[in-house]
Amino acid sequence: MTNGLNAMYTIWLREIWRFVRERERIVGMVGQPLLYLLIIGKGISATMGIRGAPAGVDYVTFMYPGIVGMSILFTSIFSAVSVIWDREFGFLKEVLVAPVPRWAVALGKALGGATVTTLQTVILLVLAPFAGIRLTVGGVVEMLALAFLLSLALTSFGLAVASRMTSMQGFQMFMNFLIMPLFFLSGAMFPLTDRVPAWMRALMHVDPLTYGVDALRHALYTGPVLEVMRAAQLVRFDLWTDIAVLAGLSLALSAIGTAAFSRAS
Template sequence: MPALRAIYTIWLRDLIRFAREKSRIISMLGQPLLYLLIVGNGMSATFQLSAARVEGFNYLLFMYPGIIGMSVLFTSIFSAISIVWDREFGFLKEVLVAPVPRWSVAVGKALGGSTIAMLQGSILLLLAPFLGLKMSFAQLFALLAVLFLIAFSLTSLGITIASRMETMEGFQMMMNFLVMPLFFLSGAMFPLKGLPDWMDKVMHLDPLTYGVDALRHIMYGQMPALKTLTRFSLPHDLLVVAAMATVLISLGTISFSRQNHN
C-alpha cells in the first residue's frame, strides 16, 4: 500500500503541474504542428518518393502518425527533466528519505509522464478530420493505448538518463543529442524501406520506430496505399515496444534506486 500510494501521489503531482503550465501545453504542440503544416506540406509538394506513384498515396497523411509520435517523444523525454529540477530545489531529497520504496517513485514518474504525453498526442488526433481521415471509436481507443505504451517506454528512457544527471544544463544537452536522432530514425518522415544497412540496423534500436509503425497500422488499416509502407506487423510492433518499455523502466528504477539523498 505505501508503494501504491507513492505511485499515485507522484503521478497526480505531475498531472497537476502539467495542468497549471499552460505555456508548456502550447509549446509542446507548437513544434509538431509546425512540422505537419509547413514541413509536411512543403515536402509533399517538392519531395518525390517512389511510393508517391502508388495510387492513393498522400505524404501528409503518411507523416501524420510520425508527428503524433514526435509530440509523444518530446513530452515523454522532457517530462523526466522534473527529476533534475527536483534535485536542484531539494524536493527529491525529501522524496528519497520518505518511507516508501524508491522504485515506486520512478514508476510514479513514468506513469505521470506517460499520461501527460498520451494527452498531448491525443490532442493532435483532433486534426484527423481536417486531413480527411475518419476513424472509429475502436481505432481511437487502440491509438490511445499505443500512445501510452510508446510514452511509457520513452519516459522510462528519460528517467534512466535524468537520474544520472546533476544539472539541468547537462540533461538538456543530452536530450538535444538524443531526441532528434530518435525522431528522424523512427521512420516518421520517410518510409523504412530501401535504406542503407547501417541506418536500418540503428532503426531497429529505436522504440519510436515500432510505435510509429503501430500507429500507421491502426490509422490506415483500410488504406492499402499507406499500409503497404509499414515495416512490421502490428503484433510485432506492440510486442517490441512493450519489451523495450519493460527493459527501460527496469533500468530506470535501478538507476533511481541508487540515488544519493545526501
C-alpha cells in the first residue's frame, strides 16, 4: 500500500513537472477561452440577448463559467489522452515494468491531470473582469474545489477511453462524437431552460458537464448576481445536487478508469 501511494505520488509529480515545463501549452489553454469570451461572447451580447433574462444580465457574464467548464473539459481529456503518447513513445513501458500496482499508476495519472487542470483554472480567473464578475475568496476556493472534482471525473473518463485506444486516429473520433456534444449540451453556451426542445433538454440533463457548469455558476456568481441568475433559471439546480452528481461521478469514473487501465496494460 505504501508502495502504491508512493507510486501514485511519483506519477502525479511527473504531470506537475511537465505542466511547469510546457508553458506554450498554458498559453494555448488560456488563449482559446479568451477568444471565446472576447469574440463570441462580446459578439453575441452586442446583438442578441437571452430570452427572458432580466435587465443587466450580460451574455458574457452568463458564458464565463461555461467557458471555464469548457477549459476544464478539454484540459482533462488531453491530460488523460497523453497515456496514448506515453504508449507510443515507449515511456509507458518504463512505468509498467516497475514494481508498482497498476491502480496506483492510473490514479496517479487521474489525480495529476485533475491537479494540472485546476492550476490552469486559476490562470483563467484573470479573465473574470472581462465577464464583469467580481471574485471573492470564498467563491474562488469553491470554484477550484469544484474544478478539481469535475476534472477528476473527466480525466478518469478520458483514461478509460484512452486505455482502449491504440492510436491518435481513434482520438479524433472520440473528440468529435463525444467530447464536443458533451460541451455543447452542457449549458455552457446557452442555458438549460424550459424553452429548449424537450429532446435536447433530456440530453442536457444526462450530460454530466451540465452539473459541472451549473456548480461553477454557483461559485462564480455571488451576492445579488446569483439571485438574479437563479431567478432567471440561468442557474438551474441546487448546489448540493450538483456536488452530489459530481462526487458520485468522480468516484464511479475513477474506479472505471483505473479498472480499464489495469486491464488494458
